[in-house]
Amino acid sequence: MDAHASDTLPSDDLGERLTRSIARIYRRLRAERTSGELGDAAMSVLGHLHRYGPTTLTALSEHERVTAASMSQTVNRLVGLGYVVRETDPADGRRVLFTPTPDGHRVAGDARARRHAWLDAQLAERTPEERAALAEAARVLWEMAEG
Amino acid sequence: MDAHASDTLPSDDLGERLTRSIARIYRRLRAERTSGELGDAAMSVLGHLHRYGPTTLTALSEHERVTAASMSQTVNRLVGLGYVVRETDPADGRRVLFTPTPDGHRVAGDARARRHAWLDAQLAERTPEERAALAEAARVLWEMAEG
DNA sequence: TATTGTTATACTCTATAACTATA
C-alpha cells in the first residue's frame, strides 16, 4: 500500500491531536485486550471485578459509562460463561453484587498479562522523559474523564 | 452512590495506568463524538475523508484497523445516508475511491466542532505544563500505535 | 495467481422503553 497522509499526526490544535491519538491507540490496545471468548467491554468489567472485588450493577455501569440495561447484559454473559457470580446484597434486597469466580480471576489475570506484554515492550523503547510525559498524561486524562 | 475504589487511578505500573486512562477518556470522548445519525466508527471514517479526501477501501480499513469487510459495511451506511460517494478508480478497476458529498463535509465539520467543544474546555482548565505533557503524550502514543 | 472489494451470517456492545421487586 502507498504511504498516506493519514499516517501522519495532524499538527494543528492539541484537541485534534489528542482525540486522534487516543482513538488510534485505543483501537490498537483493543486488539491486544480481547480474547477469543470475551469482547472488549466484558473483559473490562471482569478486570474491574478482579481488581476491586464485589461491585453492584449500578456502580459498574457508571464506571464504564454505559446504561444499567447495557451493563446487565454484559454481566449476564460473564455469568453464563462461569466467570462471575451474581448475589443479592444481604443489606439491601434491591442490590446485586457481582464477584469473579476462581475461573474469572484466572482469565482476568491472564488477559491483563497478555494485554500488557505489547504495551510494556513499547514503553521499554521510550526515553525516561517520554515515559514521564505519558505518566503525567495518564493522570490528567483520568481527571478529565471525570469532568 | 458511594465513593468507590474504582474512581481512583491505579498507582502501580505505567502500562496499567495508561490502558485504564485511555479506555476511560475514549469512552468519554465517544459520547461527545457521536451524533444521532452516525456512530463512532462511521464518524471517524467521515472525518478521515473530510480531512484527507478520496481514499480506497483498503486504506480506510488499515487506518481504522478493521477488516475490509467491516469497513465495506461502514462506508455503505455513509453512502446510504448521502454523506459519501463511491467511485471506481479510473487507473485501477479493482479499486474504489470514497469521497464526501457537500453534506458529508458539512456533517464532518459540525461534528468536529461539537466534539472539540468539550475537550477544549477541559484543556483550557489545565496548566501549560500539563498541556505540554499531553502534547508530548499525543505524539508518543501515535508512534506507539504504529508499532 | 494476487489484489480489491462485496455479501452473508453471527456475535458483541449499546441504547430506549417497559417491566418487576425492594426500600
Add this chain to the structure above:
DNA sequence: TATAGTTATAGAGTATAACAATA
C-alpha cells in the same frame, strides 16, 4: 415514590467465510 435491576427489541460495529471482478 424512588431506587436497583431485568427483559425486549433494535441498531451499530466487528469478524470470518465465501464470492466476484480486475490486474
